[in-house]
Amino acid sequence: MQFLHQKAILLLADGTIFHGNSIGVLGKTFGEVCFNTGMSGYQEIFTDPSYYGQIMVTTNVHIGNYGINANEVESNKIQIAGLVCRNFSDVYSRPNSESSLLDYLKQQNIVTISNIDTRALVAHIRDYGAQNAVVCTDGTPIEELKQMLAAIPPMKGLELASKVSTAQKYTFGNPNASYKVAALDLGIKTNILRNLAKRDCYIEVFPYNTPFEVMQAINPDGYFLSNGPGDPEPLVQVQQTAQCMIESGKPVFGICLGHQILALANGVSTYKMFNGHRGINHPVMNMITGKGEITSQNHGFAVSREQLEAHSELEITHYHLNDATVAGMRMKNNPVFSVQYHPEASPGPHDSEYLFDNFVDLIKIYALQKV
Template identity: 70%
Template sequence: MNYTTRKQAILLLADGTIFHGKSIGISGTTFGEVCFNTGMTGYQEIFTDTSYFGQIMVATNAHIGNYGFNDQEIESDSVKIAGLVCKNFSFNYSRYDASGSLYDYFEKQNLIAISDVDTRALVSYIRDNGAQNAVICTDGTTIQELKLQLANVPDMKGLELASKVSTKEPYFFGNENATYKISALDLGIKKNILRNLAKRDCYIKIFPFDSTFDNLKGFNPDGYFLSNGPGDPEPLFDAIEVAKQIIAENLPLFGICLGHQVIGLANGISTYKMFNGHRGINHPVKNLITGKGEITSQNHGFAVVREELEKNPDLEITHEHLNDGTVAGMRMKSKNCFSVQYHPEASPGPHDSSYLFDDFIDIIQKSKLQEL
């Protein structure tokens, strides 16, 4: 294609606001909830993170595509964002181990993207007006037609999306002769979570999102894991029931992000859709147990209700987000269950919180000793 004669394109928000830019060259329209990520690195991991399914990603970093893409640096089997909005899109790249250009990667997966957008103005607008549905159009469809189509796009609140990204059949990860066996419920699991568990001598069986407790228990695991994922946690009735049964038997249970919210709901704690959510790799969190601070990778648009959690005698808050005081982690006082609202596996992001996987192994070890 001729990169110097790219077509004009638009981003239309649900409230009628329009941002102008240029198509990177892939023609069409794409719909989703518009959100932004403040990370300065790791765009490929972000684009393939299943938690972003159904969302149009606004990159706050001014340069996207400058280091191409690498086949090994993915968090799922395909791009999961609905579309990309950026300031400068680099068709040329510089990296010795790149597998190709980001444009080639997008073209293979037909991902629609718009560049040359005033992303600083756009992010400021989203922060002031909240996350909302939007459409990227690069094919010249009229504004009137786009508004009609956009009006029919469902809101993220109440939207069950885990079924769209979960595995269809169970599969295994790690060394089958590992010391520990883990049953993981796949609500949109990232590959680096599996790598972190395998690195700690775990053999993991990953189950579809609608699996029953008996399915997971049939693997005879030493611990259970509820993964991250997209969408609203409230419609995940099967997963909530699985969490309730694991907790009732006091089996080791660790949840991340959507899994954290599911554990909250299993304990009668409500969740709510945040005005903007947290998406980036520099979010400050305080561990209330140790008093230490952590810089964390986060990606969520829903959260548990802090006031309800504080009134629950069986739960305690273990981590809080220092920007807004939202719950970043919790544990059950008399059960082998804990969870966090952020990503200790990072990818991308800092590794301040990787100790949480060690904590999970410690809980498993103590539980096994109690059985003797």
């Protein structure tokens, strides 16, 4: 295949270099390098706004085998900064696919490198932590790349929600649905909206910096804080909006970045993880039911467990079984809850979809209390 012949490199911030071949697009791309352990779902991963600004390493050895289907996107474009993979296939065999992954990447000008030893790369990231990197497929000298890479800001302290949030309010679902939800878009995934809509909710989606008064004006039955990329700490206005949501007394549900925002709104800090959790088979313990859940996760920041356990108004509802990090929480005296993982993803197991039911149940309870 001709597109495999161009030599390319992956340069990490610590100076480590991996050599491979270009896939389709000549150029350079910068971002924090991370890895996802999913065996499938690459299209959903590439279009997830939470991955904005990150160079994605796919640990599954084959990428591209089943092509692209327009119905399986999580946003209107590819969000990753670049792609790193082992074996790239321009031949796809799934009957309902519409195009090859190669064409999809080329159309959106995504710099990609293949024939990388991804096992060695992932082991390096696991040992030395997530860090900035550059994928170069145009032959730029390494010393020049090092200078450019040194100027790229770290993910810690980086506000990225503004890069992926909608610029204008929009709606999703049936306008005659029983319940109305005001969602703050920090990088919302389409399947979150689908899950709310199929539970008889009509969703009005607002830009990330929308004042609470504007959202309140539609008189919603509940509020939703979405997933998204970057560090939650710089999102001070969003934290203030979340505080107002809590004070409204209406049900509030947060996922991923929204979960972190709710923690910060309650005075609980967040921190940058050494590697983060990115994959579709992460085990989580539900402390309320005592049941385990297989979950889809994508986050590089987490909520302080120590501060959460010491908080008088909050309690942990879920924790990650691999490292005991916080995977979910709720308020004791308000209808507010959140999870760090993605219940809408359902990569096979549907273990966590009940969380959307819980949100709608809270909305129903609140509606009855108003009568």
